[in-house]
Amino acid sequence: MLLFVVKRLLNIPIMFLLSTLLAFMIIQAGPGNPADLQAFGNDRYGKQEVMRFIAEFGLDKPVMVQYLEWLGRAVTGNLGRSLETRREVSDTMRSPVFNSILLATSSLLVVFLIATLIGVYSAVFENSLFDRIINAASYVFLGLPSFFLAILFVLAILELGWRGIRIVPIGGMTSDNFDNLSPVTQVLDVLWHMLAPMLCIALSQVALYARLLRSQMIEFLADDFVRTAKAKGLPTREVYFKHALRNALIPFVAGIGGLLPALIGGAGLVEVVFNWPGITNVMLNALAVKDFFLFTGLVSVSILILIVGNVLADVLLAVVDPRIRYQ
Amino acid sequence: MTAIALPLETKTKSKSQWQVVWEQFQKQPQAVFALLVLLALYIGAVFAPFLTPYDRQESFGLEGVRYQAPTQVRFWENGSLQAPFVYATVRKVDSQTFETKYFEDTAQKFPIRFFAERGEAYKLFGLFDTRVRLVSVEAPARLFLMGSDGSGRDIFSRILLGAQISLSIGFIAVGISFLIGAILGGLAGYYGGILDALLMRFAEVIQAIPPFFLLIALSALIPALLPPEQYFFGVIIMLGFSSWMDLAKAIRGQVMSIREQEFIVSARALGIPEGRVILRHILPNTASYLVVLGSITIPSAILAESGLSFIGRGIREPAVSWGSMISDITQNGVAGLNLHPWALAPGWYILVTIVAWNVLGDGLRAAFDPKKRR
Numbered sequence: 001m002l003l004f005v006v007k008r009l010l011n012i013p014i015m016f017l018l019s020t021l022l023a024f025m026i027i028q029a030g031p032g033n034p035a036d037l038q039a040f041g042n043d044r045y046g047k048q049e050v051m052r053f054i055a056e057f058g059l060d061k062p063v064m065v066q067y068l069e070w071l072g073r074a075v076t077g078n079l080g081r082s083l084e085t086r087r088e089v090s091d092t093m094r095s096p097v098f099n100s101i102l103l104a105t106s107s108l109l110v111v112f113l114i115a116t117l118i119g120v121y122s123a124v125f126e127n128s129l130f131d132r133i134i135n136a137a138s139y140v141f142l143g144l145p146s147f148f149l150a151i152l153f154v155l156a157i158l159e160l161g162w163r164g165i166r167i168v169p170i171g172g173m174t175s176d177n178f179d180n181l182s183p184v185t186q187v188l189d190v191l192w193h194m195l196a197p198m199l200c201i202a203l204s205q206v207a208l209y210a211r212l213l214r215s216q217m218i219e220f221l222a223d224d225f226v227r228t229a230k231a232k233g234l235p236t237r238e239v240y241f242k243h244a245l246r247n248a249l250i251p252f253v254a255g256i257g258g259l260l261p262a263l264i265g266g267a268g269l270v271e272v273v274f275n276w277p278g279i280t281n282v283m284l285n286a287l288a289v290k291d292f293f294l295f296t297g298l299v300s301v302s303i304l305i306l307i308v309g310n311v312l313a314d315v316l317l318a319v320v321d322p323r324i325r326y327q
Numbered sequence: 328m329t330a331i332a333l334p335l336e337t338k339t340k341s342k343s344q345w346q347v348v349w350e351q352f353q354k355q356p357q358a359v360f361a362l363l364v365l366l367a368l369y370i371g372a373v374f375a376p377f378l379t380p381y382d383r384q385e386s387f388g389l390e391g392v393r394y395q396a397p398t399q400v401r402f403w404e405n406g407s408l409q410a411p412f413v414y415a416t417v418r419k420v421d422s423q424t425f426e427t428k429y430f431e432d433t434a435q436k437f438p439i440r441f442f443a444e445r446g447e448a449y450k451l452f453g454l455f456d457t458r459v460r461l462v463s464v465e466a467p468a469r470l471f472l473m474g475s476d477g478s479g480r481d482i483f484s485r486i487l488l489g490a491q492i493s494l495s496i497g498f499i500a501v502g503i504s505f506l507i508g509a510i511l512g513g514l515a516g517y518y519g520g521i522l523d524a525l526l527m528r529f530a531e532v533i534q535a536i537p538p539f540f541l542l543i544a545l546s547a548l549i550p551a552l553l554p555p556e557q558y559f560f561g562v563i564i565m566l567g568f569s570s571w572m573d574l575a576k577a578i579r580g581q582v583m584s585i586r587e588q589e590f591i592v593s594a595r596a597l598g599i600p601e602g603r604v605i606l607r608h609i610l611p612n613t614a615s616y617l618v619v620l621g622s623i624t625i626p627s628a629i630l631a632e633s634g635l636s637f638i639g640r641g642i643r644e645p646a647v648s649w650g651s652m653i654s655d656i657t658q659n660g661v662a663g664l665n666l667h668p669w670a671l672a673p674g675w676y677i678l679v680t681i682v683a684w685n686v687l688g689d690g691l692r693a694a695f696d697p698k699k700r701r
Contacts, residue, residue, distance in 0.1 A: 018528075019535035023544060030547040143681035145630055145650075147637050148674035151657065151664070158665040170661060268539045269634050273661070283540065284638060287547050299544065302537045 004318060008311045015307050017071070020300045024067045027295055033059065057083060057293075070296065079300075080293035084286075089297040093282065097301055099173060100278035102190075103197060104267055108259055110202035111209060112252070118206065119213025120245055126218060138207035146204045150273035153200050168196045171275035197274040201267050209252070216248035250321050259309075344615065351694035358690020361683040368680060372490035376449040379484035380463045380470045383647050385446065387469065391418060392479030394667040395429050398471045400439065412438045415468040426666070437468035474669035476655060485647050486673055492648040494680065496563055496632045497625040503567025504628075505621065508574030509610065515575070516582030517605055527579070530572040541569050542631060546640035555646040562641050566628050577620060581613045615695045622688035626681045633677050649673035 054060050057080075058069065073080060079089040122131040141149075154170050169175075173193050174186075181189060220226060221244050229239045268280035275281070279298055286294040342350075352358060371378060387395075398413050415435035420427050444458040451457055464470045472483040511530075515523040533541070542565065549561035585591060586609065594604050635641030636650030643651060652673040656664070664671075 015532065015535050018532040022532055023536055023541075026541075026544045026548065031550045139682050139685060140678070142685055143626075143678045145633050145637075145674070145677055145681075147634060148653065148671075148677065151653065151661065151671065151674065154661045155664050155668060155671070158662070162665060269637065272638055273657070280539075283543060284640075287543060287640075295544070299536065299540055302540055303535050306537055307535050 001318065005315055008314055012307055012311060016300075016304060019303050019307075020071070020074075020296070021067055023299045023303065024070065024296055025063060027292055027299075028063050028066070030290075033290060057081075059292075070293075074300065079297040082286075082294045083291045084289050084294070089293050092294060093279075093297055093301065096277055096279050096282045096298070099276065100267065100271070100280075101305075103194060103201070103271070103276060103278060106194065107198050107201040107205070107267065110198060111205045111259075114202065114206045115209035115213055116245075116249070118210040119248075120217060120240060122210070123214045123217030123221060123244075123248075124240055131214075134210065138211050141204060141207035144204065145269070146201070146267075147269035147273050149204055150197070150200050150270045153196050154273065157196065169193055170196070171273075173277050197267075197270050197276055200274075201270050204270075213248055213252065216251065217244055220244040220247050251317075253316060253320050348615070348691075348694045352690055355690045355693060357686055358694075361686035361690065364679065364683040365687060368490060368676075368683070369494055371487055372494050374451075375487040375491055377451055377457075377459070378461050379481070379487050380445070380460060380472070381481040381484040382446055382449075383480075383485055383488040384645055385480060385484070387475065387479035390479065391427075392469075392475055393427060393477055394670060395469070395471055395475040395479070396667075397474040397669055398469060399431065400472075404436070410438055412436055413464055413468050413470060435468065437464045439464055439470065473672045474667065476652070476670055477659075478655075482652070482670060482672055485652060486649065486676055489647040489649050489652060489673065490676070492559065492642055492646060493629060493632065493650070493677070496559075496566065496648070497629040497684075499563050500566035500570070500628040500632070501621055501624045503564060504571035504574055504624065505617065507567065507571040509578055509617075511571070512575035512578030513582050513605060513610065516579035517586060517601075517609065519583070523579070527576070530575055533569075534572050538569060538631075539634070542566070542635055543638075543640060545569060546635060559642065559646060562632065562635070566631055570624065570628060570631075574620060574624065577616070578613060581616055582609055585609050585612050619688065619692045619695055622684060622691050626684035626688070629677070629684070630681060649677050 058066060061069075070080060077090065079093075081087065082089055082092050085092065118134055122128075122134045125131055144152075157168060157170050160167060169192070173190060175181075175189050175193075178186060178189060221240075223244075226239060226243050229243050230236070267278070270276070271278040271280045272284070279302065283295060283298050285291075286298065395416065395418075398416070400411050400413055402408055402411055404412075413436075414431040414433055415437060416429045417432045418427055418429055440463050441461065442459055443463050445460050445463040446458065448456050448458050462470065469475075469481075471481050473486065474482050476482055476485070511526050515526040536544075545565040545568065546562075549558060549565070553561065591604065591608055594608050595601075599608075632641055632648065633650030633653075636643070636648050637654045637657075639651075639654055641650060642648040650673075653671065656667075656670045
């Protein structure tokens with residue numbers, strides 16, 4: 001067990017190294033360069049300034065050299081400076097990364113809560129009307145592009161607003177008077193803004209996980225130990241929630257590690273629609289102005305979250321499920 | 328001994344695997360229905376220039392048309408049934424809210440013309456030059472079956488013409504990722520060892536980049552000024568490149584288990600060249616698996632294209648796809664969206680397409696699964 005964990009942990013730096021290298025190469029290989037973009041439409045930005053700009057950020061060096069320099073700095077926590085604003089990348093991306101993680105984790109909670117309830121009930125009442133409706137609905141939600149679902153949310157909010165019912169704002173993360181609010185109302189304000197995007201991300205994922213849990217539950221409900229538990233005269237509720245659900249949840253507990261990064265990536269389009277100041281919006285802007293270092297910083301943080309999440313998932317699975325043995 | 332024919336053998340014909348699968352598939356009404364829906368959508372895309380009243384970039388924006396509501400096709404006038412017709416529309420700007428509103432002018436009546444010539448010549452299937460369109464109306468009336476977008480272009484026409492891109496992109500992108508996945512996964516599974524380890528680590532390294540961010544990064548590789556056709560292929564190659572890893576892993580697993588079976592061992596013992604063993608004996612045996620996998624991967628490729636186009640990093644003007652149409656209406660913010668909800672029609676088309684593909688995929692999976700035979 002310990003050996004397995006150590007092996008998986010050792011995997012993290014290697015994977016991180018190789019995938020950031022790949023990302024770095026993809027990003028640098030694109031046409032156009034940031035210096036020209038800076039010079040575009042700016043008369044005072046002459047050839048000399050372009051040369052200085054390139055030299056300042058070392059953009060004239062070979063990609064491998066640039067990568068190694070970047071990596072050397074990155075391991076000490078220095079991700080370079082933004083080409084656009086010249087601010088430290090690590091400062092620039094702190095709040096978008098936080099905002100994205102905040103949105104993703106709260107959506108995750110909602111997903112687990114709703115998916116567990118729906119999954120258990122549709123497994124217990126297999127082929128009932130409820131189960132069929134949920135099944136049909138899950139097809140619809142799996143088919144809805146997340147950005148379109150977000151737009152439908154916005155449409156509903158606007159439509160209600162038109163009738164004088166204002167539930168939640170259609171975008172952003174804070175109200176205009178945010179700075180004047182007390183800390184408690186500031187938190188509430190963010191939560192209020194987060195409600196719609198959070199539900200939206202959750203809804204697009206619930207269908208998938210409820211279906212998975214349902215099939216897991218059905219399998220366990222037909223198992224011998226469940227029959228024995230029932231035969232012993234245990235209350236049905238206890239059999240369902242203690243015996244069957246605990247086993248059915250195993251892959252989900254382990255899945256937390258993988259789900260979080262998936263949500264951070266998958267939430268991207270919803271963030272765009274709701275104008276949530278998260279990773280995706282900053283990333284798209286960085287790409288538009290060829291802000292290599294900001295983009296690389298954001299991608300490598302998301303890579304790190306993904307890799308660590310996956311390793312965490314593997315380890316959790318081994319801890320939770322003793323049947324899984326690793327050599 | 329020679330003439331004894333067993334009656335049992337003559338009556339029961341043995342069926343090929345694909346016949347059994349087709350029979351099993353037909354027993355699932357929802358999957359058959361999904362197949363029909365998809366056929367209708369794809370036929371609509373193929374015949375799009377003929378079925379649409381307008382061209383993809385034909386705009387009435389210069390005449391001041393913005394977000395005109397869907398045109399009502401009418402069959403009744405003064406209590407009598409008539410051939411389908413529409414009224415011309417007049418535009419009025421509300422002097423208080425400055426909102427543009429459209430009213431029907433019942434004095435100007437225009438019959439819908441069937442198989443009439445209109446507009447620019449187009450090539451049907453890229454072969455025949457023709458100007459005949461299934462339905463059209465004379466100007467100044469306009470036939471906006473699903474309303475117009477913000478530039479005064481017909482949404483229905485753009486949906487059908489955009490379907491050519493949105494629907495074909497899934498097929499071609501998945502074709503590319505299958506090609507890469509089959510070659511790399513096949514090699515890894517067949518030879519094993521170092522090659523296997525290297526290829527699988529490579530796949531894992533790509534997968535360590537969150538898929539959506541990988542797509543965004545790749546999209547920056549396509550020069551923005553490419554002509555639309557080349558840009559389209561750039562997007563397809565990018566989608567294919569970013570989605571072959573799971574396929575390669577799945578095919579590798581399949582090949583590994585098939586490789587150990589007796590008929591492969593005997594084929595090799597007979598001295599059949601390795602390339603032939605792979606092509607003739609191993610890959611055909613993964614076919615059923617690949618069909619199911621394909622039906623799952625195509626909808627996700629369609630979704631990926633729509634998402635990319637939505638943020639302006641996929642299909643862009645003058646080409647049109649369903650995702651780029653939605654991008655179009657939300658470009659200047661979402662504030663007025665509820666005033667022209669019909670402009671969201673492409674999203675419903677995406678929904679129907681993805682649901683149909685998913686239902687079809689589930690149907691295929693059940694049809695191929697011997698445990699679920701009915």
